[in-house]
Amino acid sequence: MFSFEELTKQFAQRFNTRHFPGTVASLYEPAEYFLSMGGKRVRPVMCLMANELFGDIYPDAWHVADAIELFHNFTLIHDDIMDKATLRRGMQTVHAKYNEPTALLAGDVMMITSYECLSKINAPYLHKLMNIFNKTAKELCEGQQLDMDFEKRDNVTLEEYLHMITLKTSVLLAASLQMGAIIGGSGEGNQDLIYEFGKNLGIAFQVQDDYLDAFGDPQKFGKQPGGDILANKKTFLLIHALEVASASQKKELLGLISGNAPDKVAKTLQIFRDSKVDSWSKDLKDKYLDIALKHLDDIAVISSRKKPLQELAGFLVQREY
């Protein structure tokens, strides 16, 4: 069996090549440019790992891994257009470097290419995997739409936010694992368990992400905290703070959100601390991480095979920070 790091290296070696024809260059170069920006390639590697949980990695798993990574990158290109983001991983986004129509079309052709990879897999799995892939793809769109809808609302509940995050982030992790498991020969019960492992791990990761954006060590995470606060983004922290804060704190928080005071970040963080949102969010992250690991435990394979996926969980979501 391979470790998470080893499979990441193997996948990168395979994936870091041209994915598009030479012509029409004005369409395909922007798509290649975006892929060359790299990324952790977590989702495709999760697919490979889930395959290996049940048996040797089949060639089909590599095709599905390619499809997943291309689909993920398509969503990023289009999300960047929708969010008017000009930078990603420190580099220009596609629409910023080229133009919006080209970025839109480069995203489209990347989605089509992901289906091209998917259609390389063998007949016995093709229908089943396409159903999961399509369902997940639609859920991602739903999550992105809800995220945009929520930006215009002040009364988003924790339950609604959790639902949005699950669609936007978690289901692709979950489906990547499930598809790998299917190729590995897993039964239905284990497929459901690994799906739930991925879904809850994704939620834990997002809670951690929200926490670190507010309270993360700038030395350790390479960026100043408070980006979400400055952008008035809905996060687990803000939504919970609005639910538990006292009337006066809530009034202050709403005032901070609607304004651009120079001490906006500091004052918001103080309210978060005063209403114990920081420790609450650590507990919430641990809760979802535990649920995830419990589902992994319950999968009916010998426990030594689960080590790489446990490592992955530890890589994505830390107990302590």
Added chain:
Amino acid sequence: MFSFEELTKQFAQRFNTRHFPGTVASLYEPAEYFLSMGGKRVRPVMCLMANELFGDIYPDAWHVADAIELFHNFTLIHDDIMDKATLRRGMQTVHAKYNEPTALLAGDVMMITSYECLSKINAPYLHKLMNIFNKTAKELCEGQQLDMDFEKRDNVTLEEYLHMITLKTSVLLAASLQMGAIIGGSGEGNQDLIYEFGKNLGIAFQVQDDYLDAFGDPQKFGKQPGGDILANKKTFLLIHALEVASASQKKELLGLISGNAPDKVAKTLQIFRDSKVDSWSKDLKDKYLDIALKHLDDIAVISSRKKPLQELAGFLVQREY
């Protein structure tokens, strides 16, 4: 066998229903809105007709027809964003009625839904049809990109324009027929012939479209001629005129293109007439229509079965106007 009109009616009855879930409404209502605007549904009906050329219509042909029409509508939603078009068929485009991010995402989810329809077909064809569908989908993106590239260029050759139009318009007609033929049980030779029939018919249709936009009878076609001229669009007529016009005519034409004189349309049409672009384009249309019909003739089935497709060609491309 059914006529073109009869199959159009049958397809409309089937297709004119909800294609998306109720939630997330802010994503799916815009998608439903666009589909409710209607359309001639030529491509899916061509798929059904090509199936029927070789045998009774199989249930799979209806799934492919749905996939084709959804994919076509996805391209229209995204093209409207790229072209900043606010009206289509007299109604607001999706990004004009809602907003760009929602239109982008509604297009994305429509493309995914087209793959959902495609994945309903039976295993023996699935790989083959997905390969054709994916190849064609990429070609459509290439055609749209070339169209945008050409807008910025003054030296587009007829050959380049023909290539662009083939990708943007013709290959989807051709592939719709080919996919229907495959489901109908056609052999490879007949598949190639029906593909060429559709490809050349599509080119003839586009030549006619360019001609009618310049010289069409406003009473008959319901719009003032000269829309392409006013928008400085590359057309068969303009490109050929620039190739055959005298030096002084060419200079005048380039001057007209770069300006917005009140008599721009009239003067351009006069140059078109003087350089015999009008009769040239009628001949060109007839040439491609003849090539298309020759390929249909060559298909190895009894000629009575070809009648509906001959009717369709006559509906799309007229000999006289």
